Amino acid sequence: MNNRRTFLRGFLSVLLSGSAIGGVLKILPSNAYAKEVLHKGKWYGFGVSVDKCIGCARCMEACKTENNVPREPFFFRTWVERYIIRNNGITTVKTIEPNAEQTPETASDKAILRSFFVPKLCNQCAHPPCVQVCPVGATFQTKDGVVLVNEKTCIGCRYCIQACPYGARYLHPGTRTADKCTFCYHRISHGLLPACVEVCPTQARVFGDLNAAASPMSRFQRMNKIHVLKPGLNTEPKVYYANLDGEVR
């Protein structure tokens, strides 16, 4: 009697702990060699040619107009950073301001090692940490790989803002909900380009379906050495940069 009870108890606990361990293992990512999960259908991506950007800030202006982003310089769905790397190793970074009157900071050419502009926007990560942390599921990834926010259910806890490694999110002061770049989802779902891509005079910004062999995006990926921001965080960004400098974070 006692023996059977001990046996049953032992058996049960092995069973339980076994399934618990199994459950844990299931969460672990198992395909270590595959770079990305293949997605069927449309899977949108974005390309930025760092060398082509002239820092005109039209993309910032177009974005604010298209998406009703507050005009104040604290809320951006996209912005452009200017990097100046000097001979002495000091790097200065600034966000360029959308009004054209500014006189850009210049140093004597000899003191500058290199200098360039880097457009930034939401990376529409394949593994978005913002989606993972949202307590109510108000921010989500669409089937075509765009991360959106439902402003009707967002409770404004700002956990997603904390979780974004790229500073791409802000709390919209009007709606009191989280807001971010949507790749202009209202436009791309009608076959148009995102506003920033549309207005870019140098075609520094490219947009398209990563799965389509003939899209400008695929061509961008074929023709350039590409890099993403903060790859070490395993967020798998879908904004790809050509000729990105190592100083850029």
Place this chain on the structure above:
Amino acid sequence: MSPEFIRTLQDLLPQIQGFIYPNEIEIHWGLLIVVYPYITGVVAGAFILASLVKVFNVKEVQPLYRLSLLTALAYLLVAPMALVSHLGHPERFYEILLTPQTSSAMAMFGFVYAWYLMAVLLLEIWFVHRTDMIEWAERETGVMRFLHRALALYSRDKGERAVSFDHKALKVITIVGIPSAFLLHGYVGFIFGSIKANPWWSSVLIPIVFLFSAIVSGVALVIVLYMIITPLRGGKIDMRCVDKAVDFLFYTVIVDFSLEFVDFIHRVYQSEEEIKILSEMVMNKLFSSLIIIQVLLGMLIPLVLISLTKIFRKRFALNEDLRKMVYFISVILIQFGVFATRWNVVIGGQMFSKSFRGLTTYKMEFGGLEGLLYSIALLALPIVILAILMKILPPWKEMTGEGDAGGGEAVAGS
């Protein structure tokens, strides 16, 4: 959109050092989110102190048992208020309970909170006070009689079997309660520790550091309350009890300090890409709150003070008042230290840019939901609730050691 808010942000612009991402100017989690982990920490800590009596049979701290349970409850009731008021849409908070997203650490709040409140704290308090409430109701009239009847859920059984069942139930609840208290606060730590985007937060040690600082703050707070309330009621402070509780506090502070020190050494030794901006932040922005208040005033000085009472045991044994004073100063300092710990984690984690190239500043408001006044009110509210709770479930007999010293939940004076 209020123009005032925009003006606050504009005022911050010149204070930015280096480069930050343009969306990073606003510090999103302000004072309220500092208050929240502080309060849940007190809950967890006070409960651990209570379990010292029940599970580990430390008889000396019996006078603190009911006080610490009621303190835990009073603070637990206030904890969600801090969270809800900081939301952009407080009226939607129920979404987190109705449609929680399972992958979100924050969404688990409802479950952890409900579990702790319903399955642990309320149950334990009910079983502790059940026979008492029956007794009180028998002697009372009017509202209080009704209240105690109702709170006892109209149970009237004071028989031996019922009382021994109470005892057994209490034992089980406390044993379940300890991991639950750990869960409650470890979980709060996890909310921060699991954010990989933020190197100041992202550390496996954070939940454990939170846990130990929680125990520290809870125990220290109950000691403060005991040392204030007892003389106010004309009772005598039981020094054996305070000695023991301070002893326990002392060792927990040492563990807490060591853990934070390990974390510090680890960061400095590994020296990853964020180390420069983090050390700049600590030296510029957090110097007074981290080095001075948290480490020096909140840990080292209390440790030295309490050690003195141990080293010069004989001298301090003779002079009870001196010992009392040293203890009192130490526990108050520890309280400030733990609050500073929460501040440094929450605010510190948002003062540096995720580009690791610059720092922003936190400007505390005075009025409004995010302001200082409201937070002070939130910190004072548990004390008010505690006063009400002590009216309903008076812990005096146990606190003053009358009747059954060490008898616990057995009815005193019967």
